[in-house]
Amino acid sequence: MKRTGVFICHCGVNIAGTVDVQKVAQELADYPGVAHSEDYVYMCSDPGQNLIEQAIKDKKLDNIVVACCSPTLHETTFRSTVKRAGLNTFKCEISNIREQCSWVHKDKAKATTKATKLTKSAVARVQKNEALEPLSVPVTHRALVVGGGIAGIQSALDLANTGFEVILVERSPSIGGHMSQLSETYPTLDCSQCILTPKMVEVSKHPKIRLMTYSEVHDVTGYVGNFKVKILRKPTYVVPAKCNLCDECTKVCPIVVPNEFDLGLTGRRAIYIPFPQAIPASYTLDDKSCPELTQIIACGKCADVCKVKAIDFDQKPQIIEEEVGAIVVATGYDLYEKEQMAEYGYGTYADVIDGLQFERLLSASGPTRGQVLRPSDHKEPKEVVFIQCSGSRDPEQHCPYCSKICCMYTAKHAMLYKHHVHDGQAYVFYIDVRSGGKGYEEFVQRAVEEDEVIYLRGKVSKIFEENGKIKIWGVDTLIGKPIEIDADLVVLAQAMRPSTGSRELAKKLRLALDKDGFLAEAHPKLRPVESVTAGMFLAGAAQAPKDIPEAAGQASGAAAKAIMILSQERLFHSPTVALVNKNLCTGCGMCVAVCPYDAIAFKDGRVEVNEVLCEGCGTCSATCLRAAIQVKNFTQHQVHEMIRACLGG
Amino acid sequence: MAEEFEPRIIAFLCKWCSSAGSDLAGVSRMEYPPNVTPIQVMCSGSVSPLYVFSAFHRGADGVLVSGCHPGDCHYIKGNYYARRKLALTKKLLEHVGLEPERFQISWVSAAEGQKYTQIIKDFVNELKPLGPQAKLRRKPSW
Numbered sequence: 001m002k003r004t005g006v007f008i009c010h011c012g013v014n015i016a017g018t019v020d021v022q023k024v025a026q027e028l029a030d031y032p033g034v035a036h037s038e039d040y041v042y043m044c045s046d047p048g049q050n051l052i053e054q055a056i057k058d059k060k061l062d063n064i065v066v067a068c069c070s071p072t073l074h075e076t077t078f079r080s081t082v083k084r085a086g087l088n089t090f091k092c093e094i095s096n097i098r099e100q101c102s103w104v105h106k107d108k109a110k111a112t113t114k115a116t117k118l119t120k121s122a123v124a125r126v127q128k129n130e131a132l133e134p135l136s137v138p139v140t141h142r143a144l145v146v147g148g149g150i151a152g153i154q155s156a157l158d159l160a161n162t163g164f165e166v167i168l169v170e171r172s173p174s175i176g177g178h179m180s181q182l183s184e185t186y187p188t189l190d191c192s193q194c195i196l197t198p199k200m201v202e203v204s205k206h207p208k209i210r211l212m213t214y215s216e217v218h219d220v221t222g223y224v225g226n227f228k229v230k231i232l233r234k235p236t237y238v239v240p241a242k243c244n245l246c247d248e249c250t251k252v253c254p255i256v257v258p259n260e261f262d263l264g265l266t267g268r269r270a271i272y273i274p275f276p277q278a279i280p281a282s283y284t285l286d287d288k289s290c291p292e293l294t295q296i297i298a299c300g301k302c303a304d305v306c307k308v309k310a311i312d313f314d315q316k317p318q319i320i321e322e323e324v325g326a327i328v329v330a331t332g333y334d335l336y337e338k339e340q341m342a343e344y345g346y347g348t349y350a351d352v353i354d355g356l357q358f359e360r361l362l363s364a365s366g367p368t369r370g371q372v373l374r375p376s377d378h379k380e381p382k383e384v385v386f387i388q389c390s391g392s393r394d395p396e397q398h399c400p401y402c403s404k405i406c407c408m409y410t411a412k413h414a415m416l417y418k419h420h421v422h423d424g425q426a427y428v429f430y431i432d433v434r435s436g437g438k439g440y441e442e443f444v445q446r447a448v449e450e451d452e453v454i455y456l457r458g459k460v461s462k463i464f465e466e467n468g469k470i471k472i473w474g475v476d477t478l479i480g481k482p483i484e485i486d487a488d489l490v491v492l493a494q495a496m497r498p499s500t501g502s503r504e505l506a507k508k509l510r511l512a513l514d515k516d517g518f519l520a521e522a523h524p525k526l527r528p529v530e531s532v533t534a535g536m537f538l539a540g541a542a543q544a545p546k547d548i549p550e551a552a553g554q555a556s557g558a559a560a561k562a563i564m565i566l567s568q569e570r571l572f573h574s575p576t577v578a579l580v581n582k583n584l585c586t587g588c589g590m591c592v593a594v595c596p597y598d599a600i601a602f603k604d605g606r607v608e609v610n611e612v613l614c615e616g617c618g619t620c621s622a623t624c625l626r627a628a629i630q631v632k633n634f635t636q637h638q639v640h641e642m643i644r645a646c647l648g649g
Numbered sequence: 650m651a652e653e654f655e656p657r658i659i660a661f662l663c664k665w666c667s668s669a670g671s672d673l674a675g676v677s678r679m680e681y682p683p684n685v686t687p688i689q690v691m692c693s694g695s696v697s698p699l700y701v702f703s704a705f706h707r708g709a710d711g712v713l714v715s716g717c718h719p720g721d722c723h724y725i726k727g728n729y730y731a732r733r734k735l736a737l738t739k740k741l742l743e744h745v746g747l748e749p750e751r752f753q754i755s756w757v758s759a760a761e762g763q764k765y766t767q768i769i770k771d772f773v774n775e776l777k778p779l780g781p782q783a784k785l786r787r788k789p790s791w
Contacts, residue, residue, distance in 0.1 A: 618690065
């Protein structure tokens with residue numbers, strides 16, 4: 001038997017408060033194979049690690065088990081400790097007696113018994129661990145950024161300015177995302193488009209960035225450093241190189257559909273440019289509404305008037321294959337569906353609109369050229385009610401989480417409304433006003449003091465139309481009285497939710513989602529931009545509701561993390577991959593059929609594993625009838641030994 | 650008064666979802682009974698039916714296999730293979746006379762600490778009235 005050392009961490013009282021660590025150490029000292037067993041207050045501390053190193057040398061240990069927190073936290077720490085002591089990194093296993101034991105149980109005797117079992121099972125495993133060296137693979141020095149909003153733009157520019165090639169994929173016809181729809185941004189009241197469009201132009205002119213708009217990620221295979229991506233390029237039916245933006249085509253197009261950029265406040269033609277500063281500056285022919293393309297009638301008027309012959313009805317969807325080393329996912333958010341907010345009359349009354357629609361009304365480039373006019377009769381509203389937490393912070397009916405940006409943009413909306421309509425009055429219904437951020441609290445105070453916005457703490461119970469006004473029944477919980485307001489316009493601060501289609505994309509990329517459908521980060525505190533999948537990083541509101549500075553900051557963080565991979569010549573791949581015992585393999589091929597990575601192939605009547613492609617999931621080994629294929633350092637024999645250790649005897 | 654029967658459960662948890670979800674239960678300090686001893690595996694697809702038999706043979710009163718939700722497997726489709734294989738395993742176990750409650754399969758994501766806690770609580774409550782598992786347990790003479 002190998003000589004195993006066991007080290008039990010107290011983690012202060014995190015473990016020792018519930019688990020009798022001395023008793024675990026004593027029990028383990030008598031366990032077969034254990035040559036040394038001790039406990040210490042903080043194993044991960046420098047003295048703790050020194051104690052392990054010293055024990056390995058003094059007691060001539062072959063391998064160790066550290067009973068401590070989850071392996072996701074300190075496995076790397078202790079593997080480098082054993083390496084410093086001259087052992088192979090795989091000669092260390094972690095027994096998780098904190099998250100799986102001391103933190104979830106109260107009965108000390110039972111928790112101690114469980115901690116002992118868990119640690120014995122780790123000993124059983126490490127006894128059979130082989131020394132392995134990481135496999136090295138080359139790196140593709142190119143990044144993929146999915147999503148062309150502010151987060152995707154920031155990531156793409158940071159990557160490209162570092163010198164790496166970037167493919168930026170955006171599914172709509174232009175980059176810019178929701179930020180391009182905003183009027184002004186809090187707390188400085190900078191014009192949103194004025195600060196965004198220079199970055200959009202930089203993307204389009206950057207020699208290192210390949211921009212693919214109107215495109216979607218179709219499929220992703222491969223692994224960190226070497227992903228293979230298939231991108232679906234939808235046809236725009238317009239050749240950008242020929243189009244001179246004369247706008248003659250939209251004048252003759254007979255079809256009008258709701259304009260997505262103005263959130264349905266205006267219409268657009270079937271052939272359109274989303275907004276004047278769109279990048280790429282080119283038209284798109286929407287094949288869902290074009291009568292020529294849907295073959296309802298032969299139309300072709302746009303092609304007839306196009307002097308430069310830029311319109312090509314024969315374009316087809318294309319699948320483009322690319323290789324990249326790292327992926328940044330910045331797919332952003334959408335607003336909570338209006339159908340869900342029937343209680344506020346959203347979708348029923350034309351003058352109940354959402355925050356993004358109000359941004360368009362305020363915007364100088366919007367449907368009203370920056371005049372605040374309500375949708376129903378284009379009159380200037382004199383009383384405007386803003387309702388915060390519309391769909392947020394409502395676990396019974398809607399989204400349980402706080403959408404984070406609404407308090408601030410509602411203050412901005414109320415303030416800008418007053419700047420446009422000096423004799424108007426703005427009311428804000430709120431649950432709490434959350435204004436954490438640089439200059440944010442001062443901004444809200446400015447809205448209250450300078451622009452005399454009336455903040456009413458309470459929820460709205462009913463909204464209905466009466467005598468051409470929108471009647472609002474609410475309550476001011478601070479004075480304990482019901483409130484009734486006859487409003488001309490109601491603006492709902494709709495909750496943010498993950499953008500439509502992000503769930504499907506997450507499946508393609510093998511990314512995890514949190515309970516609300518946002519992309520899950522590897523660690524909520526310390527790895528906020530990494531996903532659980534190596535080589536894929538998260539930026540912007542796809543991960544959680546956040547505002548522009550936070551999205552831009554996270555995007556730069558994600559770019560930096562991607563650069564850590566792209567700047568390497570070679571990456572190291574875990575060597576815990578499948579291994580075939582040629583003496584047992586009959587070449588039946590069942591493992592070949594189940595391997596998700598096509599890492600197993602037939603050779604000379606047997607099978608063989610491509611170690612670089614293998615991810616070590618072990619599905620092959622559970623399929624093989626003869627146990628001829630096993631994952632290194634997690635063999636079936638090891639698992640049986642672990643089961644035995646857990647159950648005793 | 651005789652001591653209450655405490656079932657022994659072995660839980661095979663996939664590293665990416667269920668183990669992470671059970672870790673989250675720990676981080677969130679959600680309490681559940683200590684009857685369960687987890688064994689972390691890379692993927693639920695790697696859980697051989699032999700592991701299940703081995704656990705019952707060694708005296709487990711219940712076995713749980715938990716992986717990522719169908720469609721969300723970190724290894725693309727390992728949990729689909731797990732689902733098929735373990736459904737057959739369950740039938741086989743029932744065929745030889747084991748109570749169906751003793752072998753359970755669940756899907757717990759990395760965000761579902763609460764769900765994991767509830768699964769363990771329910772599992773323990775279901776196993777208690779059944780008493781010790783003797784059907785597949787090896788004889789002491791072995």
